[in-house]
Amino acid sequence: MKSQTKLWLLMIISATMSILLFFPLSLLIGNIGVNGYDLKSLNTISQELLTTIEEQQAFQATEVATLLDHAHQSHPSIRFEWIGANGATIYDTLGENNHYTFKQLADRLLYMPQNLWGDDDPITLTYSINYANQPYYLLLGLSSDAMKQGQIYFFMRTFKVMFTFMLPLLVAFFIPYLLSLWFFYPMNRRINRVNYAMGQLNLQSEIIILKDTKKDELGQLTTHYNEMAHRILSQADQIKQFDTRRKLLLSNLSHDLRTPLTMILGYAETIRTGMYKDEQELQMYAKILLQQSRYMDKLLDQLLDITRQDEGNLKLHFAWHPITELMRKVAADYVMFLDGQNFTFEVDIPDEDILIWMDAPLIERAIRNLLDNAMRYGSDGQYLEIGLTDQDDYLVIIVADKGRGIPQQEQTHIFERFYRVDDSRQGEGLGIGLAIVKEIVTLHHGSISVTSHPFKQTVFTIQLPKSQHEQ
Ligand code: ADP
Numbered sequence: 001m002k003s004q005t006k007l008w009l010l011m012i013i014s015a016t017m018s019i020l021l022f023f024p025l026s027l028l029i030g031n032i033g034v035n036g037y038d039l040k041s042l043n044t045i046s047q048e049l050l051t052t053i054e055e056q057q058a059f060q061a062t063e064v065a066t067l068l069d070h071a072h073q074s075h076p077s078i079r080f081e082w083i084g085a086n087g088a089t090i091y092d093t094l095g096e097n098n099h100y101t102f103k104q105l106a107d108r109l110l111y112m113p114q115n116l117w118g119d120d121d122p123i124t125l126t127y128s129i130n131y132a133n134q135p136y137y138l139l140l141g142l143s144s145d146a147m148k149q150g151q152i153y154f155f156m157r158t159f160k161v162m163f164t165f166m167l168p169l170l171v172a173f174f175i176p177y178l179l180s181l182w183f184f185y186p187m188n189r190r191i192n193r194v195n196y197a198m199g200q201l202n203l204q205s206e207i208i209i210l211k212d213t214k215k216d217e218l219g220q221l222t223t224h225y226n227e228m229a230h231r232i233l234s235q236a237d238q239i240k241q242f243d244t245r246r247k248l249l250l251s252n253l254s255h256d257l258r259t260p261l262t263m264i265l266g267y268a269e270t271i272r273t274g275m276y277k278d279e280q281e282l283q284m285y286a287k288i289l290l291q292q293s294r295y296m297d298k299l300l301d302q303l304l305d306i307t308r309q310d311e312g313n314l315k316l317h318f319a320w321h322p323i324t325e326l327m328r329k330v331a332a333d334y335v336m337f338l339d340g341q342n343f344t345f346e347v348d349i350p351d352e353d354i355l356i357w358m359d360a361p362l363i364e365r366a367i368r369n370l371l372d373n374a375m376r377y378g379s380d381g382q383y384l385e386i387g388l389t390d391q392d393d394y395l396v397i398i399v400a401d402k403g404r405g406i407p408q409q410e411q412t413h414i415f416e417r418f419y420r421v422d423d424s425r426q427g428e429g430l431g432i433g434l435a436i437v438k439e440i441v442t443l444h445h446g447s448i449s450v451t452s453h454p455f456k457q458t459v460f461t462i463q464l465p466k467s468q469h470e471q
Contacts, residue, residue, distance in 0.1 A: 004188050011177040018173050036147050037078075045075060046127045046140055053138075059131050065091045077146040079122070083137035090136075105137055123147060190218050194225055201229060203236040245418035249430055256299060256430075260292035298372075302432045306417070316443060321360040322353040323395060323464075324388065330367055331386050334375075338384070348387035356395060356466055358444055363464075366437040370399035370460045373433060377421075378403025378458055390466075394446075397462040405454035414450065437462075 037045075049071050058064045061082075068080040072093040082090045087100040108126040125140040190212060197208040207229040212222035267285045276282045331347045338345050367386070374384055381402025389396045406414060406421055413419045415438040420431040441448045446464040451457075 004185070007181065007184055007188065011181055015173055015177050019170070022169075022173075036145075037142065038147065042078075042125055042140060042142075045071065045078070046125065046138055049080070050127060050129050050138060054129060054131070057131075059090075059136055061090045068093050077142050079139075079141040081137075081139040081141070083139060085134045085136065100137075108139070187218060190214075190222070194218070194222055197225060197229075201232065203232070207233055242416075242418065245431065249418045253299070253303070253430065257296060260296050263292050264289055264296075299430065302430045302436075305436050306430070306432055316359045316362070318357055318359055320355045321358055321363075323356050323358065323363065323397075324349055324352070324354050326360055326364055327367065327386065327388055327397070330364060330371070334371055334384065334386075342382055344383045346383075346385040346387070348385070348389075350388060350390060354388075354390055354395065354466075356464060358464070359440075362440045363444070366440040366462070367397065367399065369433045369437050370462075373460075374399055374401035374403070374458070377401075378405075380404055381455060393466055395464045395466055397464065398459055400457055400459040402455060402457055405452035405456075405458045406450065408452075411450050411452065415448070 049067065052067055053059065053064060056063065056067070058067055064082045068082060068091055072078065072080055079092070079094050081092045081094075081098070083098075083100060083105070084090050087102060087105060089096065089098045092098070105126060108124050109128070112125055122141045123144050123146075127138045127140075128135050129138070130136075193210055193212075197210055200208055209226055209229065210222045212219050267289050270276060271282065271285055271289075276285060327349050328347075331345075331349065335345060335347075371384065371386065378384075378401030383400075383402040385398070385400040387396075387398045387400075389398075410421050414421065415434045417435040418431040419435075438448050441462055441464070444464055446462060448460065448462050450460050452459070
């Protein structure tokens with residue numbers, strides 16, 4: 001059932017129950033600890049008296065006096081008068097002699113229920129009986145103090161009174177419900193709007209942004225919904241981009257693998273058939289074979305890394321290691337590699353050993369990745385630098401080159417998986433290297449950043465905390 005229907009039902013049921021409960025409850029409460037007469041008890045008294053008078057044919061003063069006195073003794077606060085057809089008192093328990101006009105008697109009869117209202121003194125009731133074609137009247141009079149208080153509903157004997165009483169009562173009952181309806185209805189509409197917008201939320205379609213400036217809980221919910229919708233949309237966008245890059249990577253990969261393979265096959269065939277000039281050319285071919293095989297090996301390694309990263313499988317083996325020694329070893333490899341090439345290679349590593357708590361092979365891989373990148377993408381600068389500085393709580397490792405650099409707007413993206421600065425450039429990598437470096441550094445609770453000025457300097461800086469908790 002819709003909450004709006006529920007609300008209506010609830011309102012109608014509550015209002016009906018309030019009205020239904022009002023009567024028995026006020027009757028009950030009105031009767032608790034309240035003495036005195038009400039219309040019903042006065043009617044009973046008079047009816048009994050009239051029946052006795054009729055049974056005993058006691059219409060005349062002498063006979064009726066005994067009966068009225070007897071009744072007066074039982075009900076001392078009530079005055080009983082017996083009036084003849086001409087309006088003259090036949091007997092009065094107060095001993096008075098009155099002469100009522102026909103109008104007075106008629107009025108008393110007519111207004112009998114109403115004159116029980118309020119503080120009018122005395123309260124009078126009139127009953128008539130016929131004997132031998134003559135009307136006789138029994139008048140009851142009593143002070144309003146002798147009546148039960150709080151019994152107004154007994155006296156609503158006419159529709160008019162009922163109507164004048166019920167209308168304000170109904171309005172009074174319904175106003176709170178109408179007010180709550182007035183309060184809940186717009187709220188319900190706002191809930192429905194959020195509900196609808198949430199139902200429409202999916203990655204393909206336009207999102208619905210809701211306007212709700214109110215500060216209440218629903219307003220906050222709407223604000224949270226809007227934020228969530230924006231987040232979902234931007235994440236969906238990222239996923240889409242990621243997916244596109246992944247697809248591009250796969251299509252590039254086949255090309256990237258085929259190029260070195262074609263070269264390997266070609267040069268291997270040349271060597272096999274002895275189609276080379278001299279020993280020097282053979283050495284050159286062998287070097288190309290080695291380079292291309294290494295490149296393929298690296299591509300395959302990176303492919304493996306992607307799978308491992310996907311499965312969260314980069315396993316860590318922490319221990320205390322001298323990072324200075326590790327970096328010297330890596331630097332030495334590159335010195336050998338660059339030997340004979342027109343390359344400046346700066347190495348700035350402190351002489352004393354610095355031990356840190358790390359996974360040495362992973363850190364080595366990170367540094368080698370940065371150096372490989374510097375060689376591959378920054379070789380135009382003919383410059384390579386590796387450095388380590390000890391800064392109290394941190395070690396700072398830098399790898400720099402003076403090549404073409406990385407445009408400012410690309411710098412935040414290069415650490416994302418499959419991101420390559422120039423996607424159309426093939427045969428250079430899978431766009432996974434820096435993502436791996438970043439992950440390794442993060443696993444060591446460190447950070448990595450880049451600054452780049454084309455052909456001046458491109459510097460990758462890794463900060464590693466020295467005092468890590470042993471894990
Ligand atoms: P890849 O495996 O393709 O080399 P990386 O994640 O290592 O991917 O690098 C991402 C991109 O960052 C590369 O495509 C390259 O364009 C750029 N890049 C990385 N290092 C350098 C650098 N030293 N100089 C210029 N561009 C670089």
